[in-house]
Amino acid sequence: MYVADSRGTPAAATDAARARSGRRSAIAPTVFALGTVSLITDVSSEMVTAVLPLYLVTGLGLSPLGFGLLDGVYNGFSALVRLVGGHLADRGGRHKAVAVLGYGLSALCKPLLLLASSLPMIGAVLAADRTGKGLRTAPRDALISLASAPEARGRAFGVHRAMDTAGAMLGPLTAFLILRQAAEGYDAVFTVSFCVAALGVLVLLLFVPSRIPLAGPAGRAPTAGTPSAGAPAEAAPHPSLKAALALLHVRPVRQLTLAALLLGLATVSDSFVYLLLQHRLGVPDRWFALLPLGTAAAFLLLAVPLGRLADKVGRWQVFLGGHAALLLAYVLLLTGWQSPALPFLTLALHGGFYAATDGVLMAAAAGSVPAELRSSGLALIQTGQALARFACSIAFGAAWTAWGDRTALGTAATVLTACAVGAFLLRPSNSPKEARP
Amino acid sequence: MTLRNKILVLVAALAVLAGVATASLLHAAGRADKKNQIQAGGPHVSTGTVSLASGSERRIVFRNMAWGPHRDELATVAATAPAGPRTASGVKCLRFYAAAGTGICLQAERGAVTDSYRAVVLDAGLKERAHYGLPGIPTRARVSPSGRWVAWTVFVGGDSYAGTNFSTRTAVLDTRTGRLTSSLEDFTATLDGKEHHAADTNFWGVTFAADDRHFYATMATGGHTYLVRGDLAARTVTSLHTNVECPSLSPDGTRIVYKKRVLGLPADAPWRLYALDLATMRETALAEPRSVDDQAVWQDGNTVAYALAGDYGTDLYTVPADGTGKPRRLLTAGLAPAYLG
Numbered sequence: 099m100y101v102a103d104s105r106g107t108p109a110a111a112t113d114a115a116r117a118r119s120g121r122r123s124a125i126a127p128t129v130f131a132l133g134t135v136s137l138i139t140d141v142s143s144e145m146v147t148a149v150l151p152l153y154l155v156t157g158l159g160l161s162p163l164g165f166g167l168l169d170g171v172y173n174g175f176s177a178l179v180r181l182v183g184g185h186l187a188d189r190g191g192r193h194k195a196v197a198v199l200g201y202g203l204s205a206l207c208k209p210l211l212l213l214a215s216s217l218p219m220i221g222a223v224l225a226a227d228r229t230g231k232g233l234r235t236a237p238r239d240a241l242i243s244l245a246s247a248p249e250a251r252g253r254a255f256g257v258h259r260a261m262d263t264a265g266a267m268l269g270p271l272t273a274f275l276i277l278r279q280a281a282e283g284y285d286a287v288f289t290v291s292f293c294v295a296a297l298g299v300l301v302l303l304l305f306v307p308s309r310i311p312l313a314g315p316a317g318r319a320p321t322a323g324t325p326s327a328g329a330p331a332e333a334a335p336h337p338s339l340k341a342a343l344a345l346l347h348v349r350p351v352r353q354l355t356l357a358a359l360l361l362g363l364a365t366v367s368d369s370f371v372y373l374l375l376q377h378r379l380g381v382p383d384r385w386f387a388l389l390p391l392g393t394a395a396a397f398l399l400l401a402v403p404l405g406r407l408a409d410k411v412g413r414w415q416v417f418l419g420g421h422a423a424l425l426l427a428y429v430l431l432l433t434g435w436q437s438p439a440l441p442f443l444t445l446a447l448h449g450g451f452y453a454a455t456d457g458v459l460m461a462a463a464a465g466s467v468p469a470e471l472r473s474s475g476l477a478l479i480q481t482g483q484a485l486a487r488f489a490c491s492i493a494f495g496a497a498w499t500a501w502g503d504r505t506a507l508g509t510a511a512t513v514l515t516a517c518a519v520g521a522f523l524l525r526p527s528n529s530p531k532e533a534r535p
Numbered sequence: 536m537t538l539r540n541k542i543l544v545l546v547a548a549l550a551v552l553a554g555v556a557t558a559s560l561l562h563a564a565g566r567a568d569k570k571n572q573i574q575a576g577g578p579h580v581s582t583g584t585v586s587l588a589s590g591s592e593r594r595i596v597f598r599n600m601a602w603g604p605h606r607d608e609l610a611t612v613a614a615t616a617p618a619g620p621r622t623a624s625g626v627k628c629l630r631f632y633a634a635a636g637t638g639i640c641l642q643a644e645r646g647a648v649t650d651s652y653r654a655v656v657l658d659a660g661l662k663e664r665a666h667y668g669l670p671g672i673p674t675r676a677r678v679s680p681s682g683r684w685v686a687w688t689v690f691v692g693g694d695s696y697a698g699t700n701f702s703t704r705t706a707v708l709d710t711r712t713g714r715l716t717s718s719l720e721d722f723t724a725t726l727d728g729k730e731h732h733a734a735d736t737n738f739w740g741v742t743f744a745a746d747d748r749h750f751y752a753t754m755a756t757g758g759h760t761y762l763v764r765g766d767l768a769a770r771t772v773t774s775l776h777t778n779v780e781c782p783s784l785s786p787d788g789t790r791i792v793y794k795k796r797v798l799g800l801p802a803d804a805p806w807r808l809y810a811l812d813l814a815t816m817r818e819t820a821l822a823e824p825r826s827v828d829d830q831a832v833w834q835d836g837n838t839v840a841y842a843l844a845g846d847y848g849t850d851l852y853t854v855p856a857d858g859t860g861k862p863r864r865l866l867t868a869g870l871a872p873a874y875l876g
Contacts, residue, residue, distance in 0.1 A: 151672060276563075282563075285563055296552055300545060383704065383717050
């Protein structure tokens with residue numbers, strides 16, 4: 099829900115300049131605007147997510163079992179869409195246009211839910227919704243990075259992710275309040291969700307600048323020791339598909355992608371983490387639905403502090419540290435201690451993992467990808483990570499089937515340790531420290 | 536556009552969107568309110584005493600879905616006059632079953648920031664004996680013929696963005712000792728003779744045998760559903776047959792009526808009622824031509840009752856369990872019946 103997918107934000111060079119020249123603490127207005135768009139959009143989408151099971155079961159009288167089988171197809175498709183979105187955004191610097199398209203498509207899906215009455219139709223609407231999400235993620239993150247001073251990108255992404263997660267937590271509450279006023283008022287939930295989403299698109303249209311000057315130092319601020327110093331981006335590549343793929347020849351990009359991929363291979367999906375919390379730590383049934391809230395709360399609280407930390411000590415270090423938190427969470431789950439504090443600690447570590455990795459990875463990536471290819475580059479890294487996580491889910495499910503949950507988790511912990519060591523070694527010694535101010 | 540104009544546009548749009556949202560909310564609230572008004576031509580429902588005790592007149596206790604102040608309450612009618620006046624209990628349940636003076640009621644519980652669900656074990660006078668928090672939306676409930684064992688199934692779903700992954704959680708409770716097995720996934724499963732553990736394993740639709748030790752249920756894994764026979768003492772389940780959902784064991788323990796996913800039917804309505812002879816494993820299609828998504832209950836040794844969508848929620852129907860005859864409507868606006876007495 100709140101996790102791997104980041105929502106995109108546009109940026110303006112003036113913002114970056116302002117953030118750089120002014121007080122260090124200033125967050126670019128564009129980042130706030132994009133954070134607001136994400137907050138509003140997440141309220142809208144999480145309203146729907148929260149009532150969807152209830153709507154299917156009690157509203158439509160459907161048995162949604164086995165519905166998840168299509169998830170694999172959606173995941174592959176949305177990876178493709180993300181790459182396409184990234185590429186389209188880079189052509190002519192149309193980050194905002196592609197983001198509007200993505201947000202708009204998701205908004206239009208809300209009223210369509212009112213018309214869909216069968217599982218295949220609802221599946222199609224959800225797929226379109228996800229397509230919108232896939233399209234907008236990379237351009238939005240590119241805009242955040244372009245609008246922020248390089249040395250403060252970690253914090254900018256942290257602010258955005260915190261706002262985004264706040265929306266994700268408010269959405270279910272909004273849906274609940276509507277159903278409290280109107281029992282079985284799913285149509286009202288979907289209509290309100292659409293109105294909220296439309297508001298998000300409007301804020302994006304009105305308050306996020308559309309033109310980002312590509313030339314000059316705005317995108318790649320020449321501050322001493324900035325991350326872009328290591329990227330051979332001086333040639334200002336033309337944003338073609340070929341150029342996007344050629345990014346993989348750029349050493350820091352390749353290393354970052356590989357590292358994200360490696361670590362993604364050992365990142366067990368949220369659903370499994372919550373199942374394991376129940377299986378291994380004996381979390382009572384009635385708390386099950388609240389477990390994602392625990393992760394989200396920790397993500398919300400830690401996103402900004404860890405983003406700032408990443409700006410100070412290095413994004414790469416914080417990114418690896420986040421995986422160490424995840425490893426610790428695995429270890430806690432492995433112990434199987436039935437202490438009342440343990441589930442809280444595990445969820446805190448899980449949320450901390452997202453806070454230390456989700457936006458921080460984008461901040462790190464932005465330093466290695468030239469401004470002209472920013473969306474494509476971010477999309478590439480996000481896609482690699484998402485596909486690796488998906489592969490991990492499949493493998494983890496298979497391991498659970500073959501060996502049981504404990505051994506599967508033990509294996510995941512071992513793989514994570516190995517991947518973390520691998521990722522650590524990947525880090526080139528000559529690469530610059532991330533944006534040391 | 537100047538900042539001032541942008542803000543003006545935003546405020547104007549906000550007003551329009553808020554108007555649309557408010558209108559849809561009021562519309563839905565009005566519709567919800569209508570369901571609290573008695574509908575013309577609906578069954579007569581009055582407040583009274585509903586008992587789950589055996590030994591008295593044969594009757595049906597079920598969730599009344601007729602519009603009006605007693606909607607969703609447990610109600611009772613005489614088994615000989617199911618379309619007659621209903622006596623409502625004041626106890627609201629989404630799913631319900633009862634046997635030998637024990638009732639299980641799966642109900643919604645209003646909270647401050649979200650609704651939750653709980654399973655309530657009822658005594659013969661519908662007084663609460665115990666309750667348990669539920670991790671999802673109630674779908675099935677059963678009590679063993681002796682009244683000692685209770686089982687329920689809930690849907691757990693959607694923990695990812697636009698989430699489409701749903702699973703079920705089936706719990707078994709020994710009301711004598713109070714021991715709760717919150718998931719049948721804790722039992723040792725044997726699939727086609729081999730021990731099986733998989734994260735994708737789901738159970739639903741428990742039906743108990745009369746010996747207070749064995750039960751049948753649906754186990755799903757790897758995209759298939761299986762009929763499993765469970766042993767409550769050994770805490771095991773063993774697969775017997777494939778493509779069986781929501782089994783319901785006959786009173787004499789020889790047959791199971793279940794919903795079978797039939798090839799070639801639309802994805803939304805894929806099931807038909809079948810009977811399975813446990814001695815010969817022979818399947819017989821029942822005479823209900825519509826898709827049934829319910830766990831049938833046995834009216835007697837020959838007939839099963841089940842719910843189908845109706846004008847007001849669901850209606851109850853009966854059909855012979857041997858493939859003969861025709862479906863007959865038992866009563867309108869009702870769900871989750873239990874035959875008592």
